[in-house]
Amino acid sequence: MIIKAGFIQTDPVFGSVSQNVDRAAELIASMDAALVVLPELFSTGYQFISKEEVSDLAEEVPSGRTTQRLAALSKERGIFIVAGIAERGNGFVYNSAVLTGPGGFMGVYRKTHLFYEEKLWFSPGDTGFRVWQTPIGAIGIMICFDWFFPESARTLALKGAEIIAHPANLVLPYCPDGMVTRCLENRVFAVTSNRIGTEERGGRDALIFIGRSQIVSPRGEVLCRASAGCEETGAAELDLTRAQDKDLNRFNHLIRDRRPDLYGS
């Protein structure tokens, strides 16, 4: 099965949730992809400076307005959306990503590996890595810095993911090339949606987001890579049989050749 998947690379304005969601909706409407991945924390912006601030901007899932809006957009357009938002739940705040589809809200993933000052504002994710079986393939989610730990994409692949949806707010330069390795070693597609722009709030270090959202194939081909500095959309056709085929050659199978008894944990 061939499906079309894409990203929107946005430049959110910190705290302007309605404006950010409106702009995302406009960009989504300009695309004809069956799956659209949005950046991490696309609706709020990234650089929080107090617990109160993040708590005020976080929303419940799925009842919050952003998830409701994404679910409505998914229904209206008959598409799947993965988007990063600040989630309030069980008295904690998580750096999460929600999946919505033509039937509405489908699920949430809470970021496993928090980066830098995120540890001040968010609780470590407690959902584990999740994969959803959908009519357009098996979609797994990881968020930004999760990529750095090979166990993240590996776990998603072991759970059957064919496409890794990867909302991000990258500031370090390594991820675009690193994701090529992730796709090769797991024979999966990955759609990394990153933001652009700069945030420098409350006297903290300026954060410069690197853009370069991309789509990578199970053979490590960069099918589409955005610029470093422009608001952009990108999409590519993904032949899912390429992610299902784990035979590297007639002797080697990506999963069966693993030897977990010899691996450290």
Added chain:
Amino acid sequence: MIIKAGFIQTDPVFGSVSQNVDRAAELIASMDAALVVLPELFSTGYQFISKEEVSDLAEEVPSGRTTQRLAALSKERGIFIVAGIAERGNGFVYNSAVLTGPGGFMGVYRKTHLFYEEKLWFSPGDTGFRVWQTPIGAIGIMICFDWFFPESARTLALKGAEIIAHPANLVLPYCPDGMVTRCLENRVFAVTSNRIGTEERGGRDALIFIGRSQIVSPRGEVLCRASAGCEETGAAELDLTRAQDKDLNRFNHLIRDRRPDLYGS
């Protein structure tokens, strides 16, 4: 501590063990590195075409002539050598790498993940990934295709490796860039020693080895990368404190931030 490590990128002649070992010894003698890594199966060549052939060319470890010669070289020059050889032991044949040092033979690693027709000739390694504490740092070994499985380098890092010695006979193009990810995600140095040349024996597919031996730092810098087609040596100074420091920033620690309870195996 700063040590100098290097590779020799050779062009072995299949089956000409004495000639291949002599040439390696000459190249080693031309270097002033404390650690020299040689390619996979550097003494025999790669493309076996029968069980008898591999059994004839395989040697016992450490009593075989190649290991003895490497141990003598290590003693004579006061250096550490990691070299890939065909090993005969317990009635099996392994694709192995031996470590020798100023005190002589130190140990053997048997390749965990066999590639392609290697499965016809070799038994899967039974040593697991090993790390040796030496006066020039903690040296771990993996062989060629092991790189493709992120668990290999991860296991070595979890066991304390500061330098990954990586004998290889690469034919696919992905490893040189992939090893950048391996070094970043584990904050280790890696010395990949690959061969050059072509083998096409017994009517089998021609194998073209890609060269591009390299040394990569814990920050993913390619300190040294050889050509695709020349016999070459390369070396770089490795500041081991850079591999010992697993703090990515003041909030993130490469090992302590792992969440094995959420990882699939």
